[in-house]
Amino acid sequence: MSLPEVSELQVRVNYSETDQMGVVYHARYLVWLDIARTEHLRLSGASYRDLESQGLRLVVSDVSLRYRQPARFDDIIRVRCWVREVATRRVTFGYAVEHAGDGRLLATASTGLVSLDADMRLTSLPDRVRAVLRVVPDPVRLGLTEAPGT
């Protein structure tokens, strides 16, 4: 089976996601990243629903996100997602959020997740999960540490 190195998810911006600036509210991107990560796991052969029912929790421990251009109502958005790093009890995902129509880069992000057991204590990532998490080099420069607009 050929696992995806970089998965792609499409979402259409709905009205609830906009704010009075006429663009997508910034917190909403974190939900798109979550959906993309869940699909990435599914495509890799690890359903998060199954993992959770087996007592594993992958909990977001840190987020870095840079917004580059706004997304608007009814736009179709593509989120590319990949694994940046895997450690014993931690996995880092990278993301590029793009406008599906013209390919413009809207945001880049990285999120760290830690592996917890059903009692919310740190635990090692199960081997079957580590086995499907294929680390790839960032396909786009995330540029998360520079200050934009200065």
Added chain:
Amino acid sequence: MSLPEVSELQVRVNYSETDQMGVVYHARYLVWLDIARTEHLRLSGASYRDLESQGLRLVVSDVSLRYRQPARFDDIIRVRCWVREVATRRVTFGYAVEHAGDGRLLATASTGLVSLDADMRLTSLPDRVRAVLRVVPDPVRLGLTEAPGT
């Protein structure tokens, strides 16, 4: 008038903010930071509603957030907020999210905002806004660049 160097906001966790892990969903913290920032501006003498009606927009350009301990339904949360840096067209806020009851640190964060005009083009921060933004050293170590749980 004595401006606050570090403002404090309290919110009580409502049911909509929880997820099936029994804790506050991670994206929700960005909304708390937004509310805290808006209150910080108001206490400093700059109502964001007024700024926006005068054609200024402060738009989130980047977020760094580290989650340390979960928040739960009905908990009272305190968000401390301060200005970390001011540049010509950009301001950076720092945040400490704490449990109001026992003072535990739940999350730390930094967000950059850029100054846009009504047409969404970069513009200088107005002098009256710069005048009320008092930069202070971080009152807590944000620790946003270390990888937790590894």
Added chain:
Amino acid sequence: MSLPEVSELQVRVNYSETDQMGVVYHARYLVWLDIARTEHLRLSGASYRDLESQGLRLVVSDVSLRYRQPARFDDIIRVRCWVREVATRRVTFGYAVEHAGDGRLLATASTGLVSLDADMRLTSLPDRVRAVLRVVPDPVRLGLTEAPGT
């Protein structure tokens, strides 16, 4: 102890609650009703957190909501809440959402909740809960069945 017949909650509209029409997105009112109901129970002597930790769930079974005037960013909103009806396994709450500044009525609503046990099966409302639920006549006409704007 004097129980409130009609409780009052105030919330300030935050940016995440607005949409690109420049008003509060309609689904957000349901969250305000939830917060108001939780406060009503608390003021009546029944913490929902405690009820849930004892195995009870109050689950929304039906909603009727009529929007009358828009709420806007930074407005302070008052939600009045009361108990309309109590049956063996069901309680109905009424709500009036008002602008705190000028008292304008923004929305009226009614929500039914059913009593479920920890396995999500219908169960009788515990006596200690029924004891604190004081039914009062609607303090405002809810007008939920008329079609506005026709």
Added chain:
Amino acid sequence: MSLPEVSELQVRVNYSETDQMGVVYHARYLVWLDIARTEHLRLSGASYRDLESQGLRLVVSDVSLRYRQPARFDDIIRVRCWVREVATRRVTFGYAVEHAGDGRLLATASTGLVSLDADMRLTSLPDRVRAVLRVVPDPVRLGLTEAPGT
């Protein structure tokens, strides 16, 4: 061109939509109805984005919703949507929310929308919009006025 009388939309439940009861938070259904209504208009030949850019706003004026069975994380949900009534300045949509896998009915709903101009004043529905709104009898009994669980 054959217009749909009853449109169908599928969404997959994401983690942000769950609450600590382990089911989809009740306010979230209103967003699904909004997405379904927007798709229904698009399939009928009236893009809401276009209507809004031409100065028309369709604003939710009332909601009736009955929850029948819970939706859960990762479930695929189907929302069927149709037009129940059209008046000069108002249109009413009906909805059946179903589990896509086994067809179980999860919720039924009706929402009224009024037609506003760019200044948020009541205005007649444009002829080109009325022309695409085909009223059909409810394909399922909505049962919005009965009290469940009593």
